[in-house]
Each structure stands twice: as C-alpha cells, then as structure tokens.
Amino acid sequence: MMNSKTMLHDFVRRLTLRDDPDEIQGIAYQVFEHLFHLSRTEMLMGKEIIPTAAEEDRLAEIVTRLNRHEPIQYVLGEAYFFGRKFAVSSAVLIPRPETEELVQAILHHSLPGEPDSLSILDIGTGSGCIATTLALELRPAKVYATDVSPAALQVATQNANTLQASVSFLPHNILTEPLPFTNLSAVVSNPPYITTREQAAMHANVLDYEPHLALFVPDDDPLLFYRAIAARAFPALVSKGLLAVEINEQYAAAVEEAFRAAGFSNMKTVRDIPGKDRIVMAVKP
Structure with a gap:
C-alpha cells in the first residue's frame, strides 16, 4: 500500500x-x-x-x-473541450479555450432555417472538437467536417463515435478543391493562422509537438486559408448563412476585408476573454 x-x-x-x-x-x-x-x-x-x-x-x-516539454494532453492522450473529453494525438491540435468561444459564438447566432433543417460544415476539423460539439449542441442539425490529414480524420471520427455525435467526415483540401456541399446554414473553421516569423516567440511544447500543418501559414500570405474558405463557402451557403472563423489577432481587419471581397456582409470581430481579436463572423446576403 x-x-x-x-x-x-x-x-x-x-x-x-x-x-x-x-x-x-x-x-x-x-x-x-x-x-x-x-x-x-x-x-x-x-x-x-x-x-x-x-x-x-x-x-x-x-x-x-x-x-x-511534451504537452500533458498528448502524454495522456486526452483533452477537454466544452466539458467533454476528446482523444488527441500529435496528428491534431490540442483544443483550446478560445476555440470554445468560437463555438459559443455560433450557438448564440440565429442560423437560417428550422433546427431539423440546419446543416453545418467545419473546415479543417482536426480532433473534431468543433464539429462534434456543434452536432451535440444543435441536434438534429446535419454536421459535416473535412480535413486534409487522414490521421486527423481518424482521431476526429473516433471522438464523434465515442461521444455519440452524428458527424459526416471526409478528406478535403480547401486550398485546391471546391466544396462538395450546397445549402449550408453555417461554415466554421479554425484554420492555420500563425506566421512563420512568429515561431521565435512560441513555447517549445507547442513548436516541438503540435502539427505544423495545422499551425502555420507563410509570412507573405497570412490570409491564404481565409481567402480560400470565403471563396468556397460563399456559393455553398444559403442566404443569411453564417461564416465564422478563428483568427490571428493581428489580422482581424484584413480577414473582414477578404470576406467582404468574397461577397459577405455584416462582418463582426469578436474578442476572446483575454481581450484579443479572435473570431470573425460574416453573413451571406
């Protein structure tokens, strides 16, 4: 003993x-x-x-x-998001509190359509924490999720199955492929948004262990994913459909302008709990 x-x-x-x-x-x-x-x-x-x-x-x-300096979440193979336990591996980002705020922003938004007719797409789903949470919180909405990484999709599918969430997963590269969806009520994404030059200020537990594919964008094109998401989401959304993304705090105005250029309106930047610009929301007219 x-x-x-x-x-x-x-x-x-x-x-x-x-x-x-x-x-x-x-x-x-x-x-x-x-x-x-x-x-x-x-x-x-x-x-x-x-x-x-x-x-x-x-x-x-x-x-x-x-x-x-390996993150405790990877060591234990689990992390909590929205009060639920999610499996994580080095193939996916560790779910973070600011992403919970992105989910909250969507839940507080009035999406077009009746609850049983809502359809939502999560682009770059990673662990599936956003898609799985929305599927559970907005039952019986149809929820879809994509990722370019087969390993990430495996983790996300495991999480949805464990938590008994109805999510349809499929491999997809938002930079090179059109979205195979129409009549979506909302598109959500937490894409890569950290520039390469910002690596110098990052902690080893993030830089050495979390997947760079899901973290970084080139210094000369920090809006790479936002432009692609906006361009492909616009035709896939219904009128008054929502686009909501997590962002690098430095680029709120630039992301809003990219969404405006793609045809969106009603742009809104939301600050996270520490007071940093963290979420941009826009509506298809």
Missing part, C-alpha cells in the same frame, strides 16, 4: 519544468486522476493505493515525457 498524497508529492519533485508551481500541481492532479482514477479529495486525504508494476512504469514514462 502506498499513500497517494506522498506519491503525488514525489511525482511533483521529479518534474523539472519551469512552469508556475500551481500549474505543475495541476498537471500532477491530472496525471493521478487519469492513471489511478483518484479524485483530488482522495489525493489530499492520502488515500492508500496499490500501484501495479505497469502503472509505476507508466508514471515514470509520463515524467520523462513531461520533462521533455
């Missing part, structure tokens, strides 16, 4: 991360909740447990990976 509180303190001591102590403690709680199925209360009370040899080996592996 081992005291879980003592084990937790030992685990924290083995971590060499330079993060805030509270953040490191939070990571430790996550690991022990995941590995030993303990609540924080049980850990604080020092519940006695009997770790198996496999669990002790896994704990050692977790320490090693965390000390290499």
Whole structure:
C-alpha cells in the first residue's frame, strides 16, 4: 500500500519544468486522476493505493515525457473541450479555450432555417472538437467536417463515435478543391493562422509537438486559408448563412476585408476573454 498524497508529492519533485508551481500541481492532479482514477479529495486525504508494476512504469514514462516539454494532453492522450473529453494525438491540435468561444459564438447566432433543417460544415476539423460539439449542441442539425490529414480524420471520427455525435467526415483540401456541399446554414473553421516569423516567440511544447500543418501559414500570405474558405463557402451557403472563423489577432481587419471581397456582409470581430481579436463572423446576403 502506498499513500497517494506522498506519491503525488514525489511525482511533483521529479518534474523539472519551469512552469508556475500551481500549474505543475495541476498537471500532477491530472496525471493521478487519469492513471489511478483518484479524485483530488482522495489525493489530499492520502488515500492508500496499490500501484501495479505497469502503472509505476507508466508514471515514470509520463515524467520523462513531461520533462521533455511534451504537452500533458498528448502524454495522456486526452483533452477537454466544452466539458467533454476528446482523444488527441500529435496528428491534431490540442483544443483550446478560445476555440470554445468560437463555438459559443455560433450557438448564440440565429442560423437560417428550422433546427431539423440546419446543416453545418467545419473546415479543417482536426480532433473534431468543433464539429462534434456543434452536432451535440444543435441536434438534429446535419454536421459535416473535412480535413486534409487522414490521421486527423481518424482521431476526429473516433471522438464523434465515442461521444455519440452524428458527424459526416471526409478528406478535403480547401486550398485546391471546391466544396462538395450546397445549402449550408453555417461554415466554421479554425484554420492555420500563425506566421512563420512568429515561431521565435512560441513555447517549445507547442513548436516541438503540435502539427505544423495545422499551425502555420507563410509570412507573405497570412490570409491564404481565409481567402480560400470565403471563396468556397460563399456559393455553398444559403442566404443569411453564417461564416465564422478563428483568427490571428493581428489580422482581424484584413480577414473582414477578404470576406467582404468574397461577397459577405455584416462582418463582426469578436474578442476572446483575454481581450484579443479572435473570431470573425460574416453573413451571406
């Protein structure tokens, strides 16, 4: 028998991360909740447990990976989004709070049509967190999701199946292929939007582990994906259909102008909780 509180303190001591102590403690709680199925209360009370040899080996592996600055979500293979657990791997971006705000913005928007006739497309779905959440929150809307990465589509399909969300997934390259959809009520996307020059200011846990395909755009063409999304979404949307995207805070005005040039109107930029321009919404007239 081992005291879980003592084990937790030992685990924290083995971590060499330079993060805030509270953040490191939070990571430790996550690991022990995941590995030993303990609540924080049980850990604080020092519940006695009997770790198996496999669990002790896994704990050692977790320490090693965390000390290499691998994100805890990849180490544990899971992340939370909109209160639900999603599987993640290095093939997909880790779901982030600002993307939850994108989903909230869509849920608060009055989409054209009755609930049972709504159809929504998520472009560049990654883990499927946006598409799966919208499918669950807007039942019985039809939800479609695309990605250029077969590995990402595999993760997204797994998540939709696990959470019992009805989402249709298909491979698609928004830069080179027209959308095989018509009469959509909404198009949503969190496309690559970090310029290459911004890499210098990024943390190693993002730069070294998250998929660059889903992160970066060329310095000389930061709106590459937004122009393609707008051009292909416009003919696929119904009148009063919504286009909503997550953006690089530096390019809100430029994204709005790109959407205006594609024929959209009613442009609106929404700031995230920290106060940065993070979402652009537009409507097809």
